[in-house]
Structures are given as C-alpha cells and as structure tokens.
Amino acid sequence: MIKKILIANRGEIACRVIKTAKKLNIKTISIHSDSDVNAEHVNLADESYYLGVSEASKSYLSIPKIIEICKKTKVDAVHPGYGFLSENANFVKELSKNKIIFIGPSEKAITSMGDKIKSKTIAEKANVNVVPGFIGEIKDIKHAKNISKTIGFPVIIKASAGGGGKGMRIVNNEAEVEEAFLRASSEAKSSFGDDRLFVEKYLVEPRHIEIQIIADNFGNVFSLGERECSIQRRNQKVVEEAPSSFLDDNLRNEMSKQAIMLAKEVDYTSAGTVEFIVDK
Structure with missing residues (x-):
C-alpha cells in the first residue's frame, strides 16, 4: 500500500498531484530548485527538499539527486507528473532497483x-x-535539409524525446532549416537531456x-x-x-x-x- 509519495515535478502539475494525494491520506514530498523555492507546491507538500540550481538538467532531470531524496525520505512511490522524467525509462529502472514504485507505465512501454x-x-x-515523414534520427543540418526537401515543405522538426511542445520548429523553406534544427536541438537537450531530432510533414x-x-x-x-x-x-x-x-x-x-x-x-x-x- 502506498503511504508516501514524492512528486518529481513542480508548479501546477505538482500541486494537482499533492491535492489528490491528500484526499487519499497519502503523505507528499515535493522537490524544488533555486528558481521555485517559494512556489506553491513547496508549501503544499508535507515535506520539501532542495534539488539544486535552476537549470533543469542539474535539478529536475537529475536522477541521482531525486533517488537520493527518495531513499532519505523512505517514500513508497514517485509520481512524475508530465514532462521532465515522466518518459524516462532509466528513471523507472533506477526506482525499481531501489524498490520504489513508479506511478505510471512500465519501463518497457516508456522505452x-x-x-x-x-x-x-x-x-x-x-x-x-502516422504522419508522413522520415522515421529515423536526423544526423546534422545537411541531413535535415535533404530529408526536408524529400518530404516537401512545410515540415516540422521535432525532438524524439519528451513532449509538451518543446523541441519543435516549423520549417517553411530550406533557408529556415539550419536555425530550426539548432534551436530545436538545444531546447530538447535542456528540457529532456536528449537532443535527437526527426522530421515529418507539417499539416x-x-x-x-x-x-x-x-x-x-x-x-x-x-x-x-x-x-x-x-x-x-x-x-x-x-x-x-x-x-x-x-x-x-x-x-x-x-x-x-x-x-x-x-x-x-x-x-x-x-x-x-x-x-x-x-x-x-
């Protein structure tokens, strides 16, 4: 039976999980970085623990830090919310190693x-x-241009990982490919820790x-x-x-x-x- 959970997220997402958990008499642990030390989810939870600096890759995407807090607080389960580590199979695997329940799909399904x-x-x-496009990783800008021309403009360059609209750029012609590729790749890396991209037809x-x-x-x-x-x-x-x-x-x-x-x-x-x- 789940008696205590850690919410591996922040803001409104974490608040909704905390409020629901309280209705079920489940204790809640929140986490926070420098940028949201005074956020509502920090105050709503029964306990809150500091993750680190504001940069997501060093806080909300840091599996070792979150696992360490889980072990310290002896939680039964982790609710990932959405975004961040919610679709990270390695996170589920590490939780399983430490006998902590992941509230979500299996490692296999996430993979x-x-x-x-x-x-x-x-x-x-x-x-x-599925939407027509190139099913595979785009290697570089030159590859992105060639694939885009083959598909036919407009196309959309998308991050392979994560969601929430991050790591996506619409491209209307060949001249826009380079900037779109660089911006989508950078955003995907900072948001999900994975900069792989693919291209499909933009409807x-x-x-x-x-x-x-x-x-x-x-x-x-x-x-x-x-x-x-x-x-x-x-x-x-x-x-x-x-x-x-x-x-x-x-x-x-x-x-x-x-x-x-x-x-x-x-x-x-x-x-x-x-x-x-x-x-x-």
Whole structure:
C-alpha cells in the first residue's frame, strides 16, 4: 500500500498531484530548485527538499539527486507528473532497483513509446496511421535539409524525446532549416537531456485530437473517449473539449480502435493518451 509519495515535478502539475494525494491520506514530498523555492507546491507538500540550481538538467532531470531524496525520505512511490522524467525509462529502472514504485507505465512501454522515432516504427507495425515523414534520427543540418526537401515543405522538426511542445520548429523553406534544427536541438537537450531530432510533414491547421486510454496489468485496454485539443498557443493546449464536434461516430470508433491497438502492441499499463493529428 502506498503511504508516501514524492512528486518529481513542480508548479501546477505538482500541486494537482499533492491535492489528490491528500484526499487519499497519502503523505507528499515535493522537490524544488533555486528558481521555485517559494512556489506553491513547496508549501503544499508535507515535506520539501532542495534539488539544486535552476537549470533543469542539474535539478529536475537529475536522477541521482531525486533517488537520493527518495531513499532519505523512505517514500513508497514517485509520481512524475508530465514532462521532465515522466518518459524516462532509466528513471523507472533506477526506482525499481531501489524498490520504489513508479506511478505510471512500465519501463518497457516508456522505452517503446517515450521515444517518438521508435514509437512511429511500432505504430506502423501495429497498422496505426502516422504522419508522413522520415522515421529515423536526423544526423546534422545537411541531413535535415535533404530529408526536408524529400518530404516537401512545410515540415516540422521535432525532438524524439519528451513532449509538451518543446523541441519543435516549423520549417517553411530550406533557408529556415539550419536555425530550426539548432534551436530545436538545444531546447530538447535542456528540457529532456536528449537532443535527437526527426522530421515529418507539417499539416497546416490540423485538428489535434487525443484518445484517453486506460490499461490494467492483465491485457485489458479501454478507450475513455476523445478530447479536442486543437486550440493551442505555442504548441501548448489552451482549451480541451470533449467530445470533439469534428468527429463522426465512424472516425471516433476507428481512432479509439487504433489507440487500443497501439497500447496492446507495447503491453501498456496505467492511464495514457494517444495523440492524433487529423487532417481537414
């Protein structure tokens, strides 16, 4: 039974987890860096521990520091929130070594789906629709230019790791490739500790629709319906609406079917989201 958890995140994400944990009578441990020493999540938690300097790679992305705090506080589990280490398979592995529960999917599922390059390969194998593009790591700027011209502009350069709209740049022509590549790579490195990039076709004004799924440890996967997430600012969702007014029953059922197929392909457990880009 889980009696104490550490939230490996900050801000509103951590606050939501802490508030829910308190309703369940679970003690909470928060962590903080120099930049958020006075943040709300620090005050809400039962205990809070200092991670280090503001730079994420030296604080919220530091697995050794977080594991050390976990051991010191004798937590039963870690809730990663989203972003940071939430899709880091090595983090799950290290927690498991120390007999600490990771509140989220398995190491295998994260290894398979946390890496967008690998996940696109898996999706194609499972007969799930994917956005056209180059499935593989972009080696350098010259490679990025060649691939982009082959795909046809506009394209989008994306980080293979992480999420939350970070490490993404839209490219409308060859002249924009170099700056987009450098900026996306730098942002991915600082946000996720992984600067690998890939390129795919950029769909102009698509619908961003997510299928929420939940899966147990016995192979059962269920679709909980969709969320319309198309209203965004700087690749960050502003409003989510359910159900989506854009989908008819046939498309809704097909998307749910493909989401379940993908989850089963990687033996996914826990709650999760399969994101679809729907062309108008």
